[in-house]
Amino acid sequence: xxxxxxxxxxxxxxxxxxxxxxxxxxxLNGLLTEFRELKRIFKGKFIIPLEVKEEIIDKPMQxxxxxxxxxxxxxxxxxxxxxxxxxxxxxxxxxxxxxxELMNLANNTFxxxxxxxxxxxxxxxxCLVLSTILSERGIKNIICVDERTIRMLGEKPENLLDxxxxxxxxxxxxxxxxxxxxxxxxxxxxxxxxxxxxYSRGLVKLKNGIVLDALLYALKFNGCSISDEEINExxxxxxx
Amino acid sequence: xxxxxxxxxxLNETKEALKNKNSFRLKELSNQxxxxxxxxxxxxxxxIAVLIYSLxxxxxxKEFQSPKEGKKLYNYLxxxxxxxxxxxxxxxxxxxxxxxxxxxxxxxxxxxxxxxxIQDVFRKAQINKxxxxxxxxxxxxxxxxxLGITLFDLASYAGQKPEISxxxxxxxxxxxxxxxxxxxxxx
Numbered sequence: 394x395x396x397x398x399x400x401x402x403x404x405x406x407x408x409x410x411x412x413x414x415x416x417x418x419x420x421l422n423g424l425l426t427e428f429r430e431l432k433r434i435f436k437g438k439f440i441i442p443l444e445v446k447e448e449i450i451d452k453p454m455q456x457x458x459x460x461x462x463x464x465x466x467x468x469x470x471x472x473x474x475x476x477x478x479x480x481x482x483x484x485x486x487x488x489x490x491x492x493x494e495l496m497n498l499a500n501n502t503f504x505x506x507x508x509x510x511x512x513x514x515x516x517x518x519x520c521l522v523l524s525t526i527l528s529e530r531g532i533k534n535i536i537c538v539d540e541r542t543i544r545m546l547g548e549k550p551e552n553l554l555d556x557x558x559x560x561x562x563x564x565x566x567x568x569x570x571x572x573x574x575x576x577x578x579x580x581x582x583x584x585x586x587x588x589x590x591x592y593s594r595g596l597v598k599l600k601n602g603i604v605l606d607a608l609l610y611a612l613k614f615n616g617c618s619i620s621d622e623e624i625n626e627x628x629x630x631x632x633x
Numbered sequence: 634x635x636x637x638x639x640x641x642x643x644l645n646e647t648k649e650a651l652k653n654k655n656s657f658r659l660k661e662l663s664n665q666x667x668x669x670x671x672x673x674x675x676x677x678x679x680x681i682a683v684l685i686y687s688l689x690x691x692x693x694x695k696e697f698q699s700p701k702e703g704k705k706l707y708n709y710l711x712x713x714x715x716x717x718x719x720x721x722x723x724x725x726x727x728x729x730x731x732x733x734x735x736x737x738x739x740x741x742x743x744x745x746x747x748x749x750x751i752q753d754v755f756r757k758a759q760i761n762k763x764x765x766x767x768x769x770x771x772x773x774x775x776x777x778x779x780l781g782i783t784l785f786d787l788a789s790y791a792g793q794k795p796e797i798s799x800x801x802x803x804x805x806x807x808x809x810x811x812x813x814x815x816x817x818x819x820x
Contacts, residue, residue: 409818560671620799630809
């Protein structure tokens with residue numbers, strides 16, 4: 394299932410795949426103007442799988458508390474800022490079928506005393522599947538995800554194992570290490586890296602010496618898994 | 634109901650904490666159920682964690698401090714917890730679920746003017762428990778699904794927990810490398 398690393402991008406096409414967590418973060422922080430600006434300078438597509446659309450539009454649209462946010466995101470789709478995989482001729486049913494398969498593998502990778510631990514769900518898994526399909530077509534892509542579990546599973550599954558063991562105060566978590574390979578090779582960024590790009594290219598309208606700090610912390614406080622130390626490092630990169 | 638013995642112990646200790654009007658202890662007990670909930674993801678266990686956490690908040694209200702009304706409310710809570718223990722002992726899962734639902738509806742009824750407050754307490758308890766489960770390594774989406782809340786609810790709450798964002802395991806690639814990944818896409 395992992396993206397074929399041996400396949401070099403054969404086209405100029407490029408795609409950023411968004412998970413629910415990062416879109417929600419931009420929306421809750423009122424950063425959709427910056428999001429649109431990023432799309433404007435991006436030579437490619439911003440794509441969300443159907444499973445993510447359900448999480449960030451269809452479900453919250455039924456809940457008064459989040460109806461407004463859902464409407465704002467829906468507008469991004471109407472403006473083609475965000476697009477669905479069908480816009481690239483990718484069959485949704487193919488993604489869904491492969492998502493089930495990969496989710497099953499992920500959710501059988503760590504086991505507790507008696508049963509496997511269900512660690513991820515369909516939205517984030519669909520992002521991995523879409524990334525694989527795009528890589529197979531030679532399309533350069535990256536996944537933007539703010540929540541940490543899927544990122545750790547892809548980049549350092551041993552860290553995820555440590556969290557499970559440490560937080561559950563038990564050593565009785567058994568990893569099926571042979572599954573790790575199915576999640577290797579994906580590339581991840583977060584909303585914080587995207588806002589850094591927006592800031593460094595002058596796309597952020599607000600001008601003040603501490604604006605980058607404020608943006609990064611706003612994203613952190615709305616769910617981006619980034620430490621204070623990492624934020625300080627990003628700020629140093631801006632000065633470099 | 635998984636982890637039955639453990640939940641029975643927790644409910645018995647919940648009774649004691651209620652007798653002692655100890656809201657801090659109730660919060661601790663609620664957190665204890667989260668460890669098992671993260672692994673087993675048993676919805677009944679999770680509902681119990683949410684209920685106990687909600688009780689810890691509700692008994693802090695002034696209505697529970699009045700000698701007469703407060704005593705009546707405490708007696709109701711103690712009786713309900715006893716009934717839950719009994720249902721659990723007899724493996725009557727459906728009855729247990731109904732009893733747990735009754736807590737909320739009864740409290741909303743007897744504390745009429747506080748209905749929105751009680752609804753809010755239960756919602757916040759769900760979000761609190763969800764953030765605990767997310768802290769344990771379960772993804773945000775999966776956690777939101779388990780607790781019946783939205784990702785919007787969970788994102789801002791979880792983001793404010795240093796236990797999650799500042800945990801050393803979270804950094805899986807250097808900042809420089811990740812920023813480069815983003816910049817490369819925009820070249």
